[in-house]
Every structure is written in C-alpha cells, then in structure tokens.
Amino acid sequence: MAWVSSARKRSPWLLHYETGGCNGCAIEFVAALTPLYDLERFGMLNTGNPKHADILVVTGCVNARSGRVLRNLYEQMSEPKVVVAVGVCACTGGIFHDGYNLAPGADKVVPVDLYLPNCAARPEAIIDALLTAADLLAETRRRDQHAHQRAPDQQG
C-alpha cells in the first residue's frame, strides 16, 4: 500500500549510542530532539531498543569496550538499517584517532552509511543527515521489495 510506504519513509525510529567522546555531539543530538529543533516533527522517534530502531546514530570515539557494545546493538537491529556517524570522532576518531585503545572511526566496527564530520555536529546538521538517512532507508526498502517481487519470476 502506497500510503504505508509513504508514512514509513518519514517515520524511522532512531537508536543513539555514545561510544565515549567528550559528549559534545551526544548533547547536540539530544538538543535536536528538544522542542527548539523538534526532530520529531519529521516523524522520527528516539528509542532505547535496537530491535525497534531503523537508524543507528553513533557519536564519540569507539574504544575496545564500546566497540563491542556498538557491534552488539547493530546486530540486534533488523534489516534494512542505516548507520550515521555523527561528529568527527565517530567518523575518524578525530583528534583521538591514534589513541592506543581507539578504533579510528565507527566504520571499523559497523558499516557506516553516512558521515557527518563536524566537531561538534550542530542540531541542524544532524537533522539534515537524518533526513538523508531516512531517504536512504526508504530507497533500500523499495529496492528490497522490488527484488522480493521479482524473485518468483526468476525461479520460473
């Protein structure tokens, strides 16, 4: 049904995980959810449950411990899913990139679809990245649906 696809396109649920930075980007993400920026006006909802989430928002530097948690959260999310690295720490490790206990970027632990390399990432930029993530999610769903519909023909 077209209206269901249309509604789902703009109503992805978000899971935020702060892997261990200065918390600057994490605070800006929370600011994006406040009435001032009102991320929810786009139909997005922040959830604490990876099984309910469509978009994983990663902030901070990934270290050995947080990397294991990040991977675990990612694996609990159902397909299709999109990962957004918010802030230069999540993108590359930032100023901590050569730290002895850090992975230089979240993409060393989970596949990252979108990078927002600011320090700190402003709420407006986070909202823009999440709208792009929602488009990417909708496109992936459409492609999966198309492939699923074509599968019986290919079998015959």
Ligand code: SF4
């Ligand atoms: S990118 Fe900057 S603001 Fe964001 S967590 Fe790293 S140091 Fe903090």
